[in-house]
Amino acid sequence: MMRSFFRSSSPFRLSPFRMLVSYLILGFWAFLILFPLYWLFITAFKLPAAVNNGPFYIPFVDFQPSLHAWEYVLVEIGNDTVRLFTNTVGVSLISASLALVVGSGAAYALTRFQYRPKVGTVLVFLGCVLLAVVFTVLGVPWPLAVAVAIALFILSLFTIARRFKRALSNNDIAFWLISQRILPPVAVVIPIYVVFQQLRLLDTWVALIITYVATNLPIVVWLMRDYFASIPYELEESAQIDGASRFRIFNQIVLPLSLPGLVATFLFVLVFCWNEYLLALFLTNARAQTMPLAVVAQNATRGPQWWYMSVLVLIMIVPVIAMAIALERYIARGLLVGAVKG
């Protein structure tokens, strides 16, 4: 009897003992995650007095729940909430999809092609950008400065740049991409603001989407690179012999095979855009504001309005949870099984 508790009947099944231990650990961590969320949930139904007079745990027993915070957020400032919510949904869905499309293409390219960008080209390019910036700072109108810089770049591409023999590799490109995330937003937010001000795109979805796609691309590239690298190359070779183009191979063989990675990556980028605060604070004003700004705005002069904050955070996470539940089944086992044999 005891033995069967520790041993499973079949080698593919877990023994009851292992199952019990697994459930205990998983349950413990689930509690650590759910308890703070429970607290958030009940705070959304508390009157200010029920928050300020000490811990109350169970609605109807410890305290009388109230809908006052929900009424404030959904009715009193309802129009604002709806607008902010639409902005958040639109901006993050578009940004995440674009980042996934562009990023997975680049990730695939970095695992299948050999790039050899010349050091000279890179240096000349950097020099021209520096020149354009210096001109602009000195008071030359920026379109002119950019035009001059582009002309210079093309000119030197065929002259100076050819003298350098050393070339970079795919790894350097990948490292350059990820290094774009190192600077903290505080440092880059003013320059980005200036760029979009000059392009007259402040307070629009476009500004947010471009920024979010650019800031999240490196993550997509790095995560997808590993998935693509783990896909057996034989499949693509046989498709190539059959005459399929690169784009077809990518669309019809590589992407379906890396679905788990794609789904996980999409979820991240979506969540990052959904929750981004500092860039949204600067790039938007009234029309394109997103939800995180509303959460922070509840830390008013009278101190944090915990009840409103809780409602807003709850409204923000419900759609993402729904999405996580919907997409979770794609992160499923065994998509690669049999692909090579077939």
Added chain:
Amino acid sequence: MRISPSERLAPAAFILPAVLVVLFVSIFPLILSLFLSLSRLRFQAGGLELQFVGLDNYRKLLLGNEQKVLFGTLSEPSPLGWAILALIAASLGLVIYRAARRRLSIGALVGRLFAAAVLVGLTYLVVATLFAPEGRPGTLVVTMLYVVVGVACQYLIGLGLALLCAQPLPGRRFFRVVFLLPMMITPVGVGYLFRMLADTNKGPLEPLWIALGMQDFAWSNNAWGARIAVMIGDIWQWTPFMFIVLLAAIEAQEIEPVEAAIVDGASSFDIFRHITLPAILPVSTTLILIRIIEAFKIIDLPNILTNGGPGTATETLTLYAYRIWRALDIGGSAAIAYILLFLVTFIATLYVRALRSRLGTT
């Protein structure tokens, strides 16, 4: 075989969109903030004026009156501190010695010597502030502490949970979705949530504090209490990131070797050690790199939870940059950001190179 024009253009078509978008958004801010870090913002009658001050902002941070905030108070390390320093110096010396034996080029050797010197310097900074009775860590060491403790805990917990969730357990879908939840909350929201939870008077843990006889203990006034609170919040929020990517990697591995190993009677640990671990190693190195880079920028939790306090005990580099940025010292703020950029680029380069030579991949 003939190559069609579209095939020849394919490599460029795949990578150029990404490179161009990133260039467009990143290169101008990079150069402009470098310029800002070399200048001082001034209020004039006509508005703002930028004055070029050279390396003044950096001098103030590294040598001047801001030095204590950045580096902390250094003092005589304890014997344990000296032991740690000696251990790290010795192992770096061994690496250099091995490199010298392989007759690398002078450039490669100088590069390694420089990297080793910087690492020993950073270790001394950590040892003289954290492992010294009189020392007090500055924002640089506090940030590194958050990064090391946070990323290590997140990876180990995430890996453990992913392995458990990959088992054929009934109801595992529930756990998978639940474990993702913390990541879904906006970071500022997590900050406020933990401020509610950590309240020793009105928070839900009040009975626990009373039971421990610590109801009068204000964790926010204790440097280590506040730091641990920030680290717990960070681990709570970012373990899901590790968890979901590792889970996807474990699920994507080919199932036949695992099945064969089970039939041959291999233990679960053997399967993990020889099949699963090698399969998820590339993803793991990427994950850890991404998390290191992100963790160095931690700002929301210490800002909202402790406001950097008590004093500057929980202040990170980014929060420090943000604080003096709000005080309109834009130049100083950009200088901090650039110090962070140099430090993280150095660490990331070292990490990638060490992995490349060890694993032969990435």
